[in-house]
Amino acid sequence: MSRAALLVLADGRFPAGGHAHSGGAEEAVKAGRVTDAASLADFCRGRLHTTGLVSASLAAAAAAGTDPAALDAAADARTPSPALRTAARRLGRQLLRAARATWPGAELDALARRFPKGAHQPVVLGLVARAAGLGPLDAAYCAAYESVSGPATATVRLLSLDPFDATAVLARLAPELDRVADRAVEAARRVADEGVDALPAASAPLLETGAQAHAGWPVRLFAS
Amino acid sequence: MTSTGVRAAARIVARGDGRGGTALPVLEGEGPLSPRRTRGSGAEARVVLVGAMSGPLGGDRFTVTADVETGARLRVGSAAATLALPGQAKGEARYDVRLRAGEEAELHWLPEQLISARGSDLSVTTRVDLAATARLLLREEQVLGRAGEEPGRLTSRLALRIAGRCVLDQELSCGPGAPGGWDGPAVLAGHRAVGQLLVARPEFAERPPPPRTLGTGAAVVPLAGPAALVTAVAPDALRLRRLLEEALALLGQD
Numbered sequence: 001m002s003r004a005a006l007l008v009l010a011d012g013r014f015p016a017g018g019h020a021h022s023g024g025a026e027e028a029v030k031a032g033r034v035t036d037a038a039s040l041a042d043f044c045r046g047r048l049h050t051t052g053l054v055s056a057s058l059a060a061a062a063a064a065g066t067d068p069a070a071l072d073a074a075a076d077a078r079t080p081s082p083a084l085r086t087a088a089r090r091l092g093r094q095l096l097r098a099a100r101a102t103w104p105g106a107e108l109d110a111l112a113r114r115f116p117k118g119a120h121q122p123v124v125l126g127l128v129a130r131a132a133g134l135g136p137l138d139a140a141y142c143a144a145y146e147s148v149s150g151p152a153t154a155t156v157r158l159l160s161l162d163p164f165d166a167t168a169v170l171a172r173l174a175p176e177l178d179r180v181a182d183r184a185v186e187a188a189r190r191v192a193d194e195g196v197d198a199l200p201a202a203s204a205p206l207l208e209t210g211a212q213a214h215a216g217w218p219v220r221l222f223a224s
Numbered sequence: 225m226t227s228t229g230v231r232a233a234a235r236i237v238a239r240g241d242g243r244g245g246t247a248l249p250v251l252e253g254e255g256p257l258s259p260r261r262t263r264g265s266g267a268e269a270r271v272v273l274v275g276a277m278s279g280p281l282g283g284d285r286f287t288v289t290a291d292v293e294t295g296a297r298l299r300v301g302s303a304a305a306t307l308a309l310p311g312q313a314k315g316e317a318r319y320d321v322r323l324r325a326g327e328e329a330e331l332h333w334l335p336e337q338l339i340s341a342r343g344s345d346l347s348v349t350t351r352v353d354l355a356a357t358a359r360l361l362l363r364e365e366q367v368l369g370r371a372g373e374e375p376g377r378l379t380s381r382l383a384l385r386i387a388g389r390c391v392l393d394q395e396l397s398c399g400p401g402a403p404g405g406w407d408g409p410a411v412l413a414g415h416r417a418v419g420q421l422l423v424a425r426p427e428f429a430e431r432p433p434p435p436r437t438l439g440t441g442a443a444v445v446p447l448a449g450p451a452a453l454v455t456a457v458a459p460d461a462l463r464l465r466r467l468l469e470e471a472l473a474l475l476g477q478d
Contacts, residue, residue, distance in 0.1 A: 024410060031440050033409030046405025053403075076448035077383075077393040080455065082435055085448065176404060201381060201393040202403070204411040205418055205457050212435055212443040 005132040008102070009125075010142045012149065017094035021087060022154035022222035023047060023147065027210035029158045037165040040155050044148040044169060048180055050204040052147030054078050055122035056140040056184035057199045061191045062126020063139035068111055068119060074196040075120035081208045083215035085120075087224035093118030099128040107131060140184035144177050145170075154222055229283025229313040232257045236290040238269055238298035238329075245269070246296045257286060259300075268297040273335065275303070282345055283313025289322040292329040292358070299332040305367070306336070308376055310343035316377070321350040325358035337365040337417075337461050340399060344376030349383075356387040357426050360451075363468060365419035367461045368398060368412075375399040375416070384422060384451060391449035392422065412457060415441065417464035421454035423475055428452060436474050442467045444474055 008014060025043065028034040034043050058071050079085045096118070100108045108131050111119060118124075122143050129139035152166045183200070190198035211224060232255035241247040246269035253259050256275050264270040273288070280286050292298045308317065325331045333352075340346065354360055364382060368375035377399040384392040396418065398406045405411055412418060432446035442456035454471040458464035 027440070028409045033413050039409055042405055042408030043410045044405070046408040046410035049397075049403035049405055050411060073390065073448075074393070077390045080392060080394065080445050080447055080453045081443070082445055197383075197390070197393070199393075201383070201395040203394040203396055205396065205455050206413055206441070207410050208445075208455050209437065209441055209443040209457070212445060213437045213440050215435075216437060 002133065003138075005134055006138045006142065009129065009132060009134070010145055012153065014098065016098045017091060018146065018150055019153070020222060021091065021150055021224045022158070023150040023224070024207045024210050024214075025151035025154045026158055026220060026222045027214040028206070029155065031210065033206070034155060035159070037161060037169055040152065040161065040166065041169045041172065044151055044173060045176065046204055047151060047207065048144060048148050048173060048176060050202040051207060052144045053180050053183060053200050053202050055143040055147055056180055057187040058120065058122035059126035059129065059139040059143035060136035060184045060188035061196070061199065062123045063129045063134065063136040064188050064192065065130075066188070066191050066196070068123050068127060069114065070196050071123045071126075072115065072119045074199050075123060078199070078201050078203070079120070081211045083211045083224065084208070088120040089118035090223070091121035092124040095121055095124045095128060099124070099131060103128065103131040105131045136188050137181060137185050140181040140188070141177070144180045144184065148173055148177070158221065229281065229285065229311060229315075229317065230255055231285045233287040234259050234273065234289075236271055236298070236300065238290070238292045238296040240293065240295040246298060257288060264299070268299050268330075271298065271300045273300065273302040280317035280319055280346060281309050281311025281313065282317055283311050283315050284317040286317075286319045287322070288320070290324070290331065290333070292325040292331045294326040295328045297330040300334065302335040304336055306338045308338065308340050308344040308346040308378065310341070310345070310376065316345040316347050319346060319348045321348070323350070323352045323362075325354050325360060327355040327357045329355070330359040331361075333360070333362040335363070337367045339367045339370060340376040340378040341370055342373050342376055344378075346376065347379040349381045352384045352422070354384070354386045354424055358424065359426070360422065360424040362422040363419065365417065365461065365464055365468070366396070368416045377401045382420060382422065384424065386424060386449050386451065389449060391447050391451050392453060415457035415459060417458045417461045419456050419464045419468055421468050421472055422451065424451040426450055433475055436471075438467055438470055442471060444471050
C-alpha cells in the first residue's frame with residue numbers, strides 16, 4: 001500500500017480515456033457561457049459542488065466497500081441525462097480496463113463480469129482505489145479533482161486559454177475540493193447505516209440539458 | 225411570535241368509489257394548508273390546495289401527503305403560487321411532500337410555482353413512491369426572487385421510486401449561502417426560473433420516449449426506469465411554463 005498510488009491514479013496521463021471528455025465545457029463554451037478564466041472558474045465551482053460532490057461520494061462509498069450494484073443504481077438515479085449515463089459507463093469501462101492491468105485483483109475482475117457494458121465511472125474509481133490500496137478519502141479526492149480538471153484542460157483547447165490561467169483556476173479551488181472530499185467521505189459513512197439514499201443528489205440543470213444538446217451535434221471535439 | 229414556527233399538515237387519500245369514480249375518504253388540512261375538492265372530470269377527483277401562499281416562513285414545517293389507492297385517479301393543483309418568505313423564527317423552513325400511487329392508479333400533481341423571496345430559507349423535499357403500473361405527471365417550478373428581487377436560499381430535492389426502485393434523485397441548491405457556482409455557467413447561469421416535469425407511465429418500460437432538446441435550456445430525457453424527466457431553465461416563470469408545456473406536448477398526452 002502506498003499513498004503515491006493516488007498520484008498514479010489521479011494523473012491526467014493515466015490511460016483511462018478521460019481526455020476525450022470535456023465535462024460539459026464544450027457545450028458551455030459554444031453556448032457562450034464560458035468565455036474566459038473567470039467564467040471557467042465559475043463553471044468548475046458549480047460542477048464541483050454538484051456532479052463533483054455526487055461522484056466523490058459514490059467513489060468514497062465504493063472504496064469503503066459498499067455494494068457496487070447499489071451504487072451504480074444510485075448513480076443512474078442521479079444522472080437523468082442518458083448522454084451522461086452513457087458517457088459515465090464508457091469511462092467506467094475504460095478505467096476498469098486500465099486498472100485491471102495496473103492493479104490486478106479479484107474484486108476488479110468481479111466488477112468487470114458484473115458490468116460487461118461498464119459501471120458508472122465514479123463507482124469503478126472507488127473500487128480501483130481499493131485495489132490500489134487507497135482509502136475512501138483518496139477516492140473522493142480523485143473524483144472531485146477529475147470533476148474540475150477535465151473541464152479546465154478541455155477549455156484550454158476550446159478557447160486557446162492560457163494553460164497558466166486554467167491551472168490557477170484549479171489551484172484556487174483547492175480549499176473547496178478539500179470540503180467536497182470531506183463531505184463525500186461523511187456521506188459514504190452514512191451510506192453504511194442508511195443505504196444509498198444518504199448519498200448527495202446535487203444536480204446542475206444546465207449540465208444535464210447541455211449534455212443532451214451536445215450529444216446531438218454532428219461534429220464535436222469531445223465525447224461529452 | 226413563537227420561536228419554533230408553524231407546524232402544519234395536509235393529507236389526501238383517494239380511493240376508487242366502486243362506480244368508476246374516485247372518492248376522497250381523507251381530505252384534511254390545518255393552519256395554512258387547506259385542501260379542497262373541486263369539480264372533477266370522469267373518473268378523476270380534483271383537489272386544490274388553498275392558502276399555501278401565506279407561507280412557509282422561516283422555522284415552519286409543512287407536510288403534505290397524498291395517497292392514491294389502487295385504480296383511483298387524483299389531480300392536485302394549488303390556488304396560487306407558494307411564496308417562501310423570511311420569518312421571525314430562526315432556521316430554515318421545511319416543506320415535505322410525500323406522494324404514493326398504487327397499482328393502476330394515476331396522480332397528477334400540478335401545483336403553481338414556488339417563489340423564493342429575498343431573505344427566505346426553505347428546503348423542499350418531494351418523494352414519490354409508485355407501484356409498477358401507476359401513472360404520474362408531476363410539475364415542479366421554482367422562481368428565484370419576485371420580479372427584480374434577489375432570491376432567498378432554496379434547496380429542493382425530488383426523488384421517485386417505482387416498484388421500490390429509485391429511478392430519480394435530484395437536488396438543486398440555490399440562493400445566498402448555497403454551494404458556490406449555483407448561478408454560474410454549469411448550473412443556472414443567471415436564469416431565474418427552473419422547473420421539472422416528471423412523467424411515469426408503465427409503457428415507457430418497453431418504449432421509452434426519445435431524448436429531445438428544446439434550445440439549450442430544456443431537455444426531455446428517458447430515465448433509467450419507466451419514467452421521463454423534463455428539465456428546463458428560463459429567464460422567468462412565464463417562459464418556464466411555456467417550455468414545460470411544449471415539452472409535455474412532445475411526450476404526448478396519456
